[in-house]
Amino acid sequence: MNPSQIHAEAVVRDYIVRPRLDYRTISAVRGPLVVLDNVKFPRYAEIVNITLGDGTQRRGQVLEVQGKQAVVQVFEGTSGIDAKYTHCEFTGDVLKMPVSEDMLGRMFNGSGKPIDKGPNIIAEDYFDIQGQPINP
Known part of the structure; x- marks a missing residue:
């Protein structure tokens, strides 16, 4: 498989198009x-x-x-x-939280925005913050 095919497959595999x-x-x-x-x-x-x-x-x-x-x-x-x-x-x-190793040791508000006057965080990934339902 050539590099352009690998790139094309990587780009489309993680996206789902939904109308807003x-x-x-x-x-x-x-x-x-x-x-x-x-x-x-x-x-x-x-x-x-x-x-x-x-x-x-x-x-x-x-x-x-x-x-x-x-x-x-x-x-x-x-x-x-x-x-x-x-x-x-x-x-x-x-609602998703941007996460990165750069977050370690930093302070954030309830919305996940830095409040310690440090630089903005560049997200490496986004995690769903909704908890899983409890199985009774």
């Missing part, structure tokens, strides 16, 4: 939660990018799914979110 779905179907905002209706195939723990009417970006995570309705917890708070101008993009992915 964007919705403007907010039906309620309750505390840190946003309820979206008519969502196609929402998944538990899926990450949602939320864009407010003024262009501000926030992130959230699906906490509950009931049919075509999804309840999303917004990490940065819900102030300024309105049903008319805010849209939500479902990424199709769960």
